[in-house]
Amino acid sequence: MKIWLDGGLRDTDAARVSAFDHGLTVGDGVFETVKAVHGRPFALTRHLARLARSAGGLGLPEPDLDEVRRACAAVLGANPVELGRLRITYTGGPGPLGSDRGDAGTTLLVAVGATARRPDTTAVVTVPWTRNERGAVTGLKTTSYAENVVALARAHEQGATEALFGNTRDRLCEGTGSNVFVVLDGELHTPPVESGCLAGITRALAVEWTGARETDLPLDVLERADEVFLTSTLRDVQAVHRVDGRALADAPGPVTAKAMRIFDERSAADLDP
DSSP states (O other), X not given: OXXXXXXXXXXXXXXXXXXXXXXXXXXXXXXXXEEEETTEESSHHHHHHHHHHHHHHHTOOOOOHHHHHHHHHHHHHHSOOSEEEEEEEEEOXXXXXXXXXXXXXXXXXXXEEEOOOOOSEEEXXXXXXXXXXXXXXXXXXXXXXXXXXXXXXXXHHTTOSEEEEEETTSBEEEESSOEEEEEETTEEEEOOGGGTOOOOHHHHHHHHHHOOEEOOOBGGGGGTOSEEEEEETTTEEEEXXXXXXXXXXXXXXXXXXXXXXXXXXXXXXXXXX
16 A cells, blocks of 8 residues: 655555644644545545635645645555545644644645445434534534544444534534435425535535525424435435434435436546536
Protein backbone atom coordinates (compact mmCIF):
# COMPACT_ATOMS: atom_id res chain seq x y z
CA MET A 1 0.00 0.00 0.00
CA LYS A 2 1.28 3.46 -0.95
CA ILE A 3 0.05 6.72 0.53
CA TRP A 4 0.84 10.35 -0.22
CA LEU A 5 2.37 12.25 2.67
CA ASP A 6 3.81 15.76 2.43
CA GLY A 7 4.99 15.78 -1.13
CA GLY A 8 5.35 12.21 -2.31
CA LEU A 9 4.29 8.57 -2.27
CA ARG A 10 5.48 6.54 0.68
CA ASP A 11 5.07 2.99 1.92
CA THR A 12 2.58 2.90 4.76
CA ASP A 13 5.17 1.28 7.05
CA ALA A 14 7.60 4.15 6.42
CA ALA A 15 5.14 7.05 6.51
CA ARG A 16 5.22 9.06 9.71
CA VAL A 17 3.07 11.93 10.96
CA SER A 18 4.35 13.92 13.92
CA ALA A 19 2.98 12.98 17.33
CA PHE A 20 2.50 16.74 17.76
CA ASP A 21 0.40 17.18 14.61
CA HIS A 22 -2.52 19.47 15.43
CA GLY A 23 -4.88 17.22 13.53
CA LEU A 24 -4.06 14.47 16.02
CA THR A 25 -3.80 16.45 19.24
CA VAL A 26 -6.80 18.79 18.91
CA GLY A 27 -8.60 17.78 15.70
CA ASP A 28 -7.32 20.86 13.85
CA GLY A 29 -7.81 19.56 10.33
CA VAL A 30 -10.24 19.01 7.49
CA PHE A 31 -10.84 16.10 5.17
CA GLU A 32 -12.72 14.76 2.19
CA THR A 33 -13.85 11.25 1.33
CA VAL A 34 -14.02 10.71 -2.42
CA LYS A 35 -15.47 7.70 -4.21
CA ALA A 36 -13.01 6.09 -6.62
CA VAL A 37 -14.47 4.04 -9.49
CA HIS A 38 -12.05 1.87 -11.49
CA GLY A 39 -9.16 4.05 -10.35
CA ARG A 40 -10.83 7.38 -11.10
CA PRO A 41 -12.21 9.82 -8.51
CA PHE A 42 -15.85 10.90 -8.65
CA ALA A 43 -16.80 14.59 -8.33
CA LEU A 44 -13.24 15.51 -7.36
CA THR A 45 -13.61 19.18 -8.35
CA ARG A 46 -16.54 19.62 -5.97
CA HIS A 47 -14.71 17.80 -3.19
CA LEU A 48 -11.61 19.96 -3.57
CA ALA A 49 -13.70 23.13 -3.52
CA ARG A 50 -15.25 22.00 -0.24
CA LEU A 51 -11.84 21.05 1.16
CA ALA A 52 -10.69 24.61 0.50
CA ARG A 53 -13.86 26.06 2.07
CA SER A 54 -13.45 23.92 5.16
CA ALA A 55 -9.77 24.88 5.50
CA GLY A 56 -10.68 28.55 5.18
CA GLY A 57 -13.39 28.15 7.79
CA LEU A 58 -10.82 26.80 10.25
CA GLY A 59 -8.33 29.51 9.34
CA LEU A 60 -5.86 27.04 7.82
CA PRO A 61 -3.69 28.12 4.89
CA GLU A 62 -5.35 27.48 1.54
CA PRO A 63 -4.39 24.00 0.33
CA ASP A 64 -2.55 23.66 -2.97
CA LEU A 65 -5.35 21.98 -4.92
CA ASP A 66 -3.05 21.14 -7.84
CA GLU A 67 -0.88 19.18 -5.42
CA VAL A 68 -3.93 17.48 -3.98
CA ARG A 69 -5.00 16.42 -7.48
CA ARG A 70 -1.51 15.04 -8.15
CA ALA A 71 -1.59 13.20 -4.86
CA CYS A 72 -4.98 11.64 -5.61
CA ALA A 73 -3.82 10.50 -9.06
CA ALA A 74 -0.59 9.07 -7.67
CA VAL A 75 -2.32 7.15 -4.88
CA LEU A 76 -4.98 5.74 -7.19
CA GLY A 77 -2.32 4.78 -9.72
CA ALA A 78 -0.25 2.99 -7.08
CA ASN A 79 -3.19 1.20 -5.46
CA PRO A 80 -5.62 -0.16 -8.09
CA VAL A 81 -9.11 -0.71 -6.66
CA GLU A 82 -12.39 -1.34 -8.44
CA LEU A 83 -14.36 0.68 -5.89
CA GLY A 84 -12.46 2.71 -3.35
CA ARG A 85 -12.65 5.19 -0.49
CA LEU A 86 -10.13 7.93 -1.25
CA ARG A 87 -9.36 9.96 1.86
CA ILE A 88 -7.77 13.42 1.71
CA THR A 89 -6.67 14.78 5.10
CA TYR A 90 -5.24 18.29 5.56
CA THR A 91 -4.20 19.46 9.03
CA GLY A 92 -2.58 22.37 10.81
CA GLY A 93 0.65 20.39 11.04
CA PRO A 94 2.95 20.07 14.07
CA GLY A 95 2.07 22.48 16.86
CA PRO A 96 1.99 23.04 20.61
CA LEU A 97 0.10 20.68 22.93
CA GLY A 98 -2.83 23.07 23.08
CA SER A 99 -5.15 25.01 20.82
CA ASP A 100 -2.52 27.47 19.57
CA ARG A 101 -1.08 26.58 16.17
CA GLY A 102 2.59 26.15 15.39
CA ASP A 103 4.53 27.51 12.42
CA ALA A 104 5.96 24.27 11.01
CA GLY A 105 3.51 24.12 8.11
CA THR A 106 0.51 21.98 7.26
CA THR A 107 0.23 18.22 6.72
CA LEU A 108 -1.32 16.65 3.61
CA LEU A 109 -2.15 12.94 3.63
CA VAL A 110 -3.95 11.01 0.88
CA ALA A 111 -4.79 7.30 1.11
CA VAL A 112 -7.21 4.86 -0.50
CA GLY A 113 -8.87 1.67 0.65
CA ALA A 114 -11.06 -0.82 -1.20
CA THR A 115 -14.74 -0.87 -0.34
CA ALA A 116 -17.94 -2.63 -1.45
CA ARG A 117 -21.16 -1.24 -2.87
CA ARG A 118 -23.68 -0.50 -0.15
CA PRO A 119 -26.98 -2.44 0.15
CA ASP A 120 -29.98 -0.81 -1.52
CA THR A 121 -31.73 -0.26 1.83
CA THR A 122 -30.69 0.29 5.42
CA ALA A 123 -31.98 1.09 8.92
CA VAL A 124 -31.40 4.33 10.83
CA VAL A 125 -32.01 5.56 14.36
CA THR A 126 -32.43 9.01 15.84
CA VAL A 127 -30.15 9.97 18.71
CA PRO A 128 -30.72 12.29 21.70
CA TRP A 129 -27.76 14.54 20.92
CA THR A 130 -28.04 17.64 18.74
CA ARG A 131 -26.16 19.42 16.02
CA ASN A 132 -25.36 23.05 16.82
CA GLU A 133 -26.45 25.02 13.77
CA ARG A 134 -24.65 28.11 15.12
CA GLY A 135 -21.31 26.53 16.05
CA ALA A 136 -17.90 27.80 14.94
CA VAL A 137 -17.29 24.77 12.73
CA THR A 138 -20.86 24.16 11.56
CA GLY A 139 -20.87 23.15 7.90
CA LEU A 140 -17.13 22.41 7.85
CA LYS A 141 -15.86 18.88 7.26
CA THR A 142 -13.34 18.73 10.08
CA THR A 143 -11.39 15.87 11.60
CA SER A 144 -13.16 16.45 14.94
CA TYR A 145 -15.43 13.43 14.52
CA ALA A 146 -15.73 12.01 18.04
CA GLU A 147 -19.40 13.03 18.30
CA ASN A 148 -20.11 11.04 15.14
CA VAL A 149 -18.19 8.03 16.46
CA VAL A 150 -20.35 7.95 19.58
CA ALA A 151 -23.61 8.37 17.66
CA LEU A 152 -22.70 5.74 15.06
CA ALA A 153 -21.83 3.26 17.80
CA ARG A 154 -25.32 3.84 19.24
CA ALA A 155 -26.81 3.11 15.80
CA HIS A 156 -24.84 -0.11 15.46
CA GLU A 157 -26.01 -1.24 18.91
CA GLN A 158 -29.58 -0.92 17.60
CA GLY A 159 -28.98 -2.77 14.35
CA ALA A 160 -28.73 0.33 12.17
CA THR A 161 -25.99 1.76 9.96
CA GLU A 162 -26.62 5.46 10.54
CA ALA A 163 -27.68 7.84 13.31
CA LEU A 164 -29.73 10.95 12.53
CA PHE A 165 -29.45 14.23 14.44
CA GLY A 166 -31.84 17.06 15.07
CA ASN A 167 -30.44 20.52 15.72
CA THR A 168 -30.85 22.77 18.76
CA ARG A 169 -34.29 23.85 17.47
CA ASP A 170 -35.49 20.22 17.17
CA ARG A 171 -35.37 20.41 13.37
CA LEU A 172 -34.16 17.55 11.19
CA CYS A 173 -30.47 18.01 10.36
CA GLU A 174 -28.25 15.15 9.12
CA GLY A 175 -26.60 11.82 9.83
CA THR A 176 -23.11 11.16 11.16
CA GLY A 177 -21.79 10.94 7.61
CA SER A 178 -24.82 11.44 5.41
CA ASN A 179 -27.60 13.81 4.43
CA VAL A 180 -31.24 12.82 4.73
CA PHE A 181 -34.16 13.22 2.32
CA VAL A 182 -37.86 12.59 3.01
CA VAL A 183 -40.88 12.16 0.75
CA LEU A 184 -44.10 13.89 1.82
CA ASP A 185 -47.20 13.56 -0.37
CA GLY A 186 -45.02 12.61 -3.33
CA GLU A 187 -42.65 15.58 -2.96
CA LEU A 188 -38.98 15.24 -2.10
CA HIS A 189 -37.46 17.39 0.67
CA THR A 190 -34.10 17.73 2.41
CA PRO A 191 -33.05 20.06 5.27
CA PRO A 192 -31.37 23.32 4.20
CA VAL A 193 -27.75 24.00 5.11
CA GLU A 194 -29.06 26.55 7.62
CA SER A 195 -30.18 23.56 9.69
CA GLY A 196 -26.50 22.94 10.47
CA CYS A 197 -26.02 20.02 8.09
CA LEU A 198 -22.94 19.56 5.97
CA ALA A 199 -23.39 20.67 2.39
CA GLY A 200 -22.88 17.16 1.07
CA ILE A 201 -21.55 16.64 -2.45
CA THR A 202 -23.99 13.80 -3.14
CA ARG A 203 -26.75 15.86 -1.51
CA ALA A 204 -26.12 18.74 -3.90
CA LEU A 205 -26.13 16.47 -6.93
CA ALA A 206 -29.32 14.74 -5.76
CA VAL A 207 -31.03 18.13 -5.33
CA GLU A 208 -29.90 19.25 -8.80
CA TRP A 209 -30.81 16.02 -10.53
CA THR A 210 -34.14 15.26 -8.81
CA GLY A 211 -35.54 18.74 -8.12
CA ALA A 212 -35.77 18.09 -4.37
CA ARG A 213 -36.76 21.08 -2.23
CA GLU A 214 -34.69 22.39 0.66
CA THR A 215 -37.21 22.61 3.48
CA ASP A 216 -36.99 23.38 7.19
CA LEU A 217 -38.42 20.19 8.70
CA PRO A 218 -39.24 19.14 12.26
CA LEU A 219 -37.34 16.13 13.53
CA ASP A 220 -40.60 14.21 13.97
CA VAL A 221 -41.19 14.33 10.20
CA LEU A 222 -39.41 10.96 10.26
CA GLU A 223 -42.46 9.53 12.02
CA ARG A 224 -44.77 10.29 9.10
CA ALA A 225 -42.63 10.54 5.96
CA ASP A 226 -43.79 8.24 3.16
CA GLU A 227 -40.19 7.49 2.17
CA VAL A 228 -36.75 8.29 3.57
CA PHE A 229 -33.35 7.99 1.96
CA LEU A 230 -29.75 8.89 2.71
CA THR A 231 -27.08 10.38 0.48
CA SER A 232 -23.32 10.30 0.91
CA THR A 233 -20.16 9.69 -1.07
CA LEU A 234 -20.20 5.93 -0.60
CA ARG A 235 -23.93 5.41 -0.11
CA ASP A 236 -24.87 7.41 -3.24
CA VAL A 237 -28.68 7.29 -2.78
CA GLN A 238 -29.68 4.62 -0.25
CA ALA A 239 -33.26 3.86 0.76
CA VAL A 240 -34.23 3.56 4.43
CA HIS A 241 -36.46 0.65 5.42
CA ARG A 242 -36.59 1.37 9.17
CA VAL A 243 -36.42 4.54 11.28
CA ASP A 244 -36.10 3.65 14.96
CA GLY A 245 -38.97 1.18 15.46
CA ARG A 246 -40.96 2.29 12.41
CA ALA A 247 -40.81 0.13 9.30
CA LEU A 248 -41.17 1.74 5.88
CA ALA A 249 -42.83 -0.92 3.77
CA ASP A 250 -41.60 -1.74 0.28
CA ALA A 251 -38.46 0.40 0.48
CA PRO A 252 -37.23 1.76 -1.82
CA GLY A 253 -40.50 3.51 -2.58
CA PRO A 254 -41.24 4.94 -6.02
CA VAL A 255 -39.73 8.40 -5.45
CA THR A 256 -36.60 6.94 -3.88
CA ALA A 257 -36.26 4.31 -6.61
CA LYS A 258 -36.43 7.05 -9.23
CA ALA A 259 -33.81 9.12 -7.39
CA MET A 260 -31.54 6.06 -7.18
CA ARG A 261 -31.90 5.40 -10.89
CA ILE A 262 -31.28 9.04 -11.85
CA PHE A 263 -28.20 9.24 -9.64
CA ASP A 264 -26.73 6.01 -11.01
CA GLU A 265 -27.29 7.12 -14.62
CA ARG A 266 -26.03 10.68 -14.22
CA SER A 267 -22.97 9.75 -12.13
CA ALA A 268 -21.97 7.04 -14.58
CA ALA A 269 -22.21 9.47 -17.47
CA ASP A 270 -19.97 12.13 -15.87
CA LEU A 271 -17.30 11.37 -13.28
CA ASP A 272 -16.72 15.05 -12.46
CA PRO A 273 -20.16 16.70 -12.55
